[in-house]
Amino acid sequence: MIVGDRKPLEEILDYIKDYKKIMLMGCGGCVTVCFSGGSKAAELLASQIKMARKQAGNEIEIIECTPTRQCEYEFLEEFAEQVKSVEAVLSIACGVGVQAMAVQFPEKHTVPGLNTKFMGYPVEHAVWEEKCAGCGDCVLEWTGGLCPISRCAKKLLNGPCGGSVDKVCEVNKDVECVWHTIYDRLKVLGKLENLTKVRKAKDWRTSTNAGQRRITFEEAML
Amino acid sequence: MKSGSKLEKVLTAGEFAVTAELGPPPNSNAEAVIKKAKHSLGVAEAVNITDNQTAIVRMSSIAAAAIAIQQGLEPVAQMVCRDRNRIAMQSDVLGAAALGVKNLLCLSGDHQCFGNHPEAKNVYCVDSMQLIAMVKQMRDEKKFISGDPIKEYEPRLFIGAVANPFADPFEFRVMRLAKKIEAGADFIQTQCIFDLDRFEEWMKLVVEQGLHKKAYIMAGITPVRSSRALKYMKAEVAGITIPDALIERMDGADDPKEEGVKIACEMIERVKGIEGVSGLHLMPIGWESITPVILEKAGLLPRPEVD
CATH class of the missing domain: 3.40.50.2300 (Response regulator)
Known part of the structure; x- marks a missing residue:
């Protein structure tokens, strides 16, 4: 929401x-x-x-x-x-x-x-957290369902950075390091190999910097 | 030779290499760069020129690197992903190489919330891994990241990256180092080492995977002048581990500066003996004048001659 x-x-x-x-x-x-x-x-x-x-x-x-x-x-x-x-x-x-x-x-x-x-959901009663940045090119498939674009302070695709300590982000001790969580999650899923590949630079054209975005759903057009 | 830099030559010759560090001033004073450059002249193969470290505005690392070159010093220009998109970064890579820079260290950069412009927007158009790959592609494939060709005069740079053995998850840190090497890092400088046991444990994993043969690992050592500095780093800097015994030792020292030098020399002696360590990266943050003193005491002078 x-x-x-x-x-x-x-x-x-x-x-x-x-x-x-x-x-x-x-x-x-x-x-x-x-x-x-x-x-x-x-x-x-x-x-x-x-x-x-x-x-x-x-x-x-x-x-x-x-x-x-x-x-x-x-x-x-x-x-x-x-x-x-x-x-x-x-x-x-x-x-x-x-x-x-x-x-x-x-x-x-x-x-x-x-x-x-932001776009997010409640993690407990009356507490919401950001979960999606609407970047237009979803990476959740290989990140164990956790979004580094909205949740990493540096939007890294090859995290975690050197500031990840005790599962917490260096920017704010109240925020978990999403990359540490991605690592833990992929370990459980047996998919750590997802992190061994160098992820290429993101194509930001799908994101907010190419002007207003527009979607047309052809099948529903009148 | 990838770049023909002195640093590359010393490392490929199998000598124990030394890099130092120079923080540009927070103003336009070229003299400040010249003065600091003198501390490292002839005592290190190359000197890292930091790029707005801790997100505090300083003279551009490439401009300061150009001044250092005029002084006869070989720079390792640092480049962070925080402040520029891929267009500006590639432009600066070309500019740096044109000015005679031969070593480039690729980092993500400290988040802007730690600096003096916390209201700034960060960029991270590419991350540090992608920056390494981008510079390698420019050098080896003569192509920009977009795929457009660099017809001639491609930037010949010796590519550096950083590794932090003290961040978490520990078991992923070696995997991430492997990724940086795969992306194209020729040499690695580590985060400041205070916890030598953990560094040794990390190096063991590095050697097990043979990563020390794919890139040169340089151990990062920071001499400190007071126990206050250690306490500050322990409390405030994420990703630095400082053993309490070290703080106690500095607390009990009659002359903390002398003790700091002694500790740094002991650490250098120990990292020199660790398998897989190819060199030292000395980071005397804001204390550049101590560089030659420590290197002399650590028996690292004179530096080897290379062609």
């Missing part, structure tokens, strides 16, 4: 300081699961904003709504009338949702309430 993290309240208040009536739009997708952008998060944020503005003697009206997914136009259409009635939209979807809103309602200023962090 896409994991987001709420921006500091002060930053959000600054974004909307010129507005008296806004829509606070959550998302029923990934960010609901990670607690940062669902209807409950929207409710909490709305009350925090109202309280802060009331204290500042500058009250604000907030319409809350949480579409099934903010990243698809078809779920946004039904809010067209409400969007018209406000001065701006505060979106607590991921960056994809914010952009879908900005495109669907180009006349309206849509501002982000979250910092979109």
Whole structure:
């Protein structure tokens, strides 16, 4: 899932300081699961904003709504009338949702309430970890199902580097060295030979540096 | 000869080789490079010129290497993967060779979070293994990594890599060394050795696999001036093992500098006796002036003459 993290309240208040009536739009997708952008998060944020503005003697009206997914136009259409009635939209979807809103309602200023962090999953209750960088050329087959592109601080394909000690990354002692884990995993799978080959330089064209990427699923085309 | 460097000649002649280290200054002062270069002149085959080590901005390693060459010193230019993509790296490889650099040490580079620009974006377009392979391909196949030909004047470099016997998983460290050699490393410089027992154990595995015959292994020794430096490295530098006995010895020393020199000489004596070790890489971090003193005391002077 896409994991987001709420921006500091002060930053959000600054974004909307010129507005008296806004829509606070959550998302029923990934960010609901990670607690940062669902209807409950929207409710909490709305009350925090109202309280802060009331204290500042500058009250604000907030319409809350949480579409099934903010990243698809078809779920946004039904809010067209409400969007018209406000001065701006505060979106607590991921960056994809914010952009879908900005495109669907180009006349309206849509501002982000979250910092979109990464693609990952919960490793324990309320703790998420990054697991995929969307590099566009998956290597999980030979790495024992563990991604060095998203999880190694140097994106090595021939790790672990010399800073791997006690299974921990030199960059952050709270982070496991994914290359040590890959080694352990491949040992269990009896596939250590996967690590004896020099892995060639990655073709980064599939990644984020060739401009916006686009996928077409031919069979589903209308 | 792959490069014709003095380092390559001494190693291929079967002599115990010596490389030292020179950290470029954090400014544009050529005099600082010249001054440091003098410490190593005539006492080592070549001198590593570090590339923004610990991710702290310093004069470019290739620029400092060019200054060192003017002083009659043979550099081992270091190149890390942190700051440049494959276009810039190959361009710098060509530039370094054009300036007379004959030895190139390929490393991943310390992560930027350890330096003075932690907000920087790192690159790692290629990793250290791929950098080694890239430089070898440029030299031996006369091709850029893209496959485009280098029609003439290919960079003739003696390719170095690093190995850390003290990082984990221990049993993979020799396998990784084998990969670096397969990728094209001609010589290997190790991480600073303080735990000689572990180094010896690692070298045993290296020799068992015959890797010492495929590349020259140079043992990394760092003289220290105080027990504080040892304690700092033990606490802060990942991948360096420091035995407590060594710290205690430095703590108890009347003259820590003298003791540091003594310890370094003892270590050099011991690594010289380990099978498969072809040379010494002396890394007196920020203490370059001690290089000739230690090499003299360790009986490594004068250096052998080679053509």
